[in-house]
Amino acid sequence: MTLAPRAVLVHRTTEYAELLARHGTHGQAAFFLSSRDRDIREVAERHRRTHRALAEVAAAVPHRWRQSRVERADLDRFLFGPEDVVVVVGQDGLVANAAKYLSGQPVVGIDTDPGRNPGVLVRHRAADAGKLLAEAAGGRGGVDELTMVEAVADDSQRLLALNEICLGPAGHQTIRYRLTADGRPASPKAGGPAKTKTGAGIGAEAQASSGVLVGTGTGATGWLRSLWQERGSALALPGPADRRLLWFVREAWPSPTTGTSLVSGELTPTERLSLTVESDRLVAFGDGMESDALTLTWGQTVHVGVSGTTLRLLG
Template identity: 50%
Template sequence: MLRRRAVVVHRRTELDDLLDRHGTRGQAEFFLRGRGRGLAEVQARHDALAAARDAVVGALPPGWARADVERADLPRFLVAPEDVVVVVGQDGLVANVAKYLRGQPVLGVDPEPGTNAGVLVRHTVAAATALLRGLTGDATGDRADVAASAPDPSARLAVDVLTTVHAELDDGQHLTALNEVFVGHPTHQSARYTLRCAAGSEHQSSSGLLVATGTGATGWWASLAHDRGGRRAPGRSDGRLGWFVREAWPSPATGVRCNEGSVEPSDDVALTVASDRLVVFGDGMEDDRLVAAWGQTVTVRAGDEPLRLVRP
């Protein structure tokens, strides 16, 4: 039998970054004072995260292995099929993890209730530790809402299956995101391309294309929807995506007719690049991006691997 493992994901705190940049606590405090802040606030948030991680680790079932992963190391870390992923931090950290998973359950733990929105980090530290202590070493179960064939070490966990968004270049490069995928110019200048969607195709020049899931509809997508008088968001689990073209420019050569819409589960929206290059990235992680050269096509659709987020 495989030994079960918990992958505990966190990100560096503001205090970690300050000490790296300034060398000592005294220098960090001096820097903060010059900006009307104090070290005590930064220390308190650092301590809250550390305490939450310690509590989660202490609650893991006997015999389970553990791996601690910082956000920057996620692209180089292999999550095994039998792992349970425990994310301690902000909602955005769950989104950052989602692209590296293939069906593993994710338990989001909020170390600072009231500071985070709690959309994806749904569990308080107390609730998360109680849940983890309730799991056995092999965590078998027969819940109807978890497929028996899935490589799930914790079938006793009830999960919500959240739609992801998948972008693929015509050379096979691809990425997956939980909230949204953005396609546009790397410096956010005008992007030129031909857009193909359910309503037809159109040559466009714009600030880029945003394609979002129902989970992402509370973020960047929501601000665009608000500016256009409000649009119905896709459901988090229904497989439908929503998209907007940002600031499409009308000209003799470019149009603005196809500037928003939805992508049904069996459909996609595609963009053929007419600039020197455009970038494709997900969930605001611009450093982890694809580059599409002139003439390449980027196709965006619902992902094949949804996020299995543990319910409270």
């Protein structure tokens, strides 16, 4: 017997709910904000809009379907099934948070606060949920296949992300590693003596920095773009469906044993950026979710590149 589709509603705790959890009552939360020249009414109204949207989407789910809800903080413990239709109710970033746990399920993004959210990934309104669910389950409607980035460690740990993967120290320190890059680099800069050429890629270099960012075309509207703009990079930013990535080393430090020549580049699906840890610990996290990160210790290597998994987002 074929299982009926399941609508999985992904949401996150609102700012108002977090204020109540911290202060106990609406009045105490209102006093806390007012003493800082802030008004709780705007926060409470966004909370009400979010819950109205959740209720409207839940009511639109067909009666024969199954239905589940998962909060952002519980995504790493939730088991998605192949028959699921994932409905993200909230902001653009919540789609990215959910994407790393999916394996090809169709995703519908519902904007709870039109005009406040950019609406790049949450493209629809709650009133359209019924029609969108039917289209997703029936394979109808336009679906965008958005490129994702993945990190795979030498002990088989794997991490997926929609926007970017950041590799760096667990705190605000400098980390040492050896970087090996395939692909096309940006215009080279003067670096230390640690750089060596490799036959297959553009080179290898011992580095000390605050981390490395590898981003997709979806991430090119955020953190990746800020680094690209700051560097005045000659590399073209990818589009969300482009099968290529850009990478940037953050604040590389020159020394007698570490260089700054390989600080940015581009990766196609056949190319990888590899980091071998040469200090205490490196963490790799995706889309700002540091609570769900890979941890690598001295001598371990992680390879980052275009993932074979894409996010199937209804247009």
